[in-house]
Amino acid sequence: MSLDHTRRLNRQDYKTLTLAALGGALEFYDFIIFVFFASVIGELFFPSDIPEWLRQLQTFGIFAAGYLARPLGGLIMAHFGDSQGRKKMFSLSILMMALPTLAMGLLPTYASIGIAAPLLLLLLRILQGAAIGGEVPGAWVFVAEHVPEKRIGFACGTLTAGLTFGILLGSLVATLITTTMSAQAVAETGWRIPFLLGGGFGLLAMYLRRWLHETPVFLQMKQRKALSAELPLKTVVVRHTHGVVVSMLLTWLLSACIVVVLLMAPALLQKLHGLPAALTLQANSLATVMLIFGCIIAGALVDRIGAATTLIAGSLLMAASSWAFFNVAAHAPEYLFIAYAIAGLCVGVVGVVPFVMVSAFPAEVRFTGISFSYNIAYAIFGGLTPIALTLMLKLSPMAPAYYVMALAAMGVLVGCWLRREAGQQVLINQIRAQ
Numbered sequence: 001m002s003l004d005h006t007r008r009l010n011r012q013d014y015k016t017l018t019l020a021a022l023g024g025a026l027e028f029y030d031f032i033i034f035v036f037f038a039s040v041i042g043e044l045f046f047p048s049d050i051p052e053w054l055r056q057l058q059t060f061g062i063f064a065a066g067y068l069a070r071p072l073g074g075l076i077m078a079h080f081g082d083s084q085g086r087k088k089m090f091s092l093s094i095l096m097m098a099l100p101t102l103a104m105g106l107l108p109t110y111a112s113i114g115i116a117a118p119l120l121l122l123l124l125r126i127l128q129g130a131a132i133g134g135e136v137p138g139a140w141v142f143v144a145e146h147v148p149e150k151r152i153g154f155a156c157g158t159l160t161a162g163l164t165f166g167i168l169l170g171s172l173v174a175t176l177i178t179t180t181m182s183a184q185a186v187a188e189t190g191w192r193i194p195f196l197l198g199g200g201f202g203l204l205a206m207y208l209r210r211w212l213h214e215t216p217v218f219l220q221m222k223q224r225k226a227l228s229a230e231l232p233l234k235t236v237v238v239r240h241t242h243g244v245v246v247s248m249l250l251t252w253l254l255s256a257c258i259v260v261v262l263l264m265a266p267a268l269l270q271k272l273h274g275l276p277a278a279l280t281l282q283a284n285s286l287a288t289v290m291l292i293f294g295c296i297i298a299g300a301l302v303d304r305i306g307a308a309t310t311l312i313a314g315s316l317l318m319a320a321s322s323w324a325f326f327n328v329a330a331h332a333p334e335y336l337f338i339a340y341a342i343a344g345l346c347v348g349v350v351g352v353v354p355f356v357m358v359s360a361f362p363a364e365v366r367f368t369g370i371s372f373s374y375n376i377a378y379a380i381f382g383g384l385t386p387i388a389l390t391l392m393l394k395l396s397p398m399a400p401a402y403y404v405m406a407l408a409a410m411g412v413l414v415g416c417w418l419r420r421e422a423g424q425q426v427l428i429n430q431i432r433a434q
């Protein structure tokens with residue numbers, strides 16, 4: 001999708017990819033650091049005399065508000081990204097994340113300002129959600145339209161790995177603070193440190209993004225006056241239904257597999273099989289590192305063997321490794337680390353997803369198409385997966401593995417459909433050339 005299809009990655013491409021991945025990692029760090037300190041935040045931002053279950057419900061309700069704000073924020077930013085320029089929204093998204101995160105670290109508690117404390121926290125969380133809704137689709141579009149066409153898979157996979165690194169960074173910072181400070185120190189000032197760090201680094205990343213250039217694709221569209229003449233969202237919904245459906249299905253694959261294998265697995269292993277918390281969290285960190293490499297490998301394979309083949313093969317490997325991981329956790333925990341590492345690596349097949357979504361929409365409405373599909377599907381499936389899994393666990397302790405295997409089967413079917421579409425397009429091109 002870059003204007004030059006044949007050249008190799010140059011210094012500017014690597015600079016663009018590095019700054020995009022760094023900014024994405026910091027935004028994901030800012031977005032998820034809340035959950036690592038949810039218990040402390042609940043004690044500080046709500047009345048002390050309410051029941052514990054209500055405090056936790058309200059705290060996680062504020063956390064969930066960030067996810068609910070993603071579709072609206074993403075669509076608004078995507079609209080202007082398709083009409084006014086990718087770079088403007090790319091810079092705005094990180095500013096919208098950095099400032100609320102910094103403000104969270106400075107926010108007075110309930111003891112100081114009463115009910116205003118949780119209300120302000122809710123407002124800041126909504127702003128974070130709006131920012132992350134624009135950042136992820138915007139970053140995928142930005143790098144895809146900068147790099148040579150034959151390196152888009154690698155670029156999108158690397159960027160997805162950067163987002164994953166943000167989750168790992170949040171986990172490491174939270175672990176460092178909770179292990180080096182007493183519980184009282186964390187409650188007094190320690191919980192503020194990761195928010196202040198995230199906000200400060202976010203502002204630095206925004207400053208560094210000043211050196212990025214607008215994408216060549218957007219500049220050419222602007223020069224040719226080829227920008228969408230009607231509302232981009234209307235064009236996406238009316239004319240690109242297939243792209244929306246495929247993108248939503250793959251977002252389900254991406255969000256649910258990461259939620260199950262990376263985010264929920266430690267708690268599930270502790271609850272279902274009685275494994276020590278420290279052991280499961282250490283194994284989880286290793287799996288997250290392997291996921292980072294998996295995303296990069298999947299993206300590179302897309303450039304070599306195509307998205308359809310990579311998605312089919314990767315989905316099959318993900319199904320087998322996830323079943324093995326949960327089975328090992330139940331019957332042979334001494335092999336937990338290696339099984340979890342392999343599962344994390346194979347879940348890296350999700351690195352294929354952004355390439356398919358970027359390819360599914362024309363440049364005039366690409367930002368809006370990805371943002372609409374990704375954010376709505378993520379809000380639905382990311383939110384429903386824990387509920388569905390909880391209900392399935394009543395039927396079988398292997399429910400997490402079965403859920404991932406079902407999604408892997410869907411990934412194989414989508415891959416087969418993509419291969420069929422690609423074959424039809426080749427035939428059409430041959431007929432037109434005759």
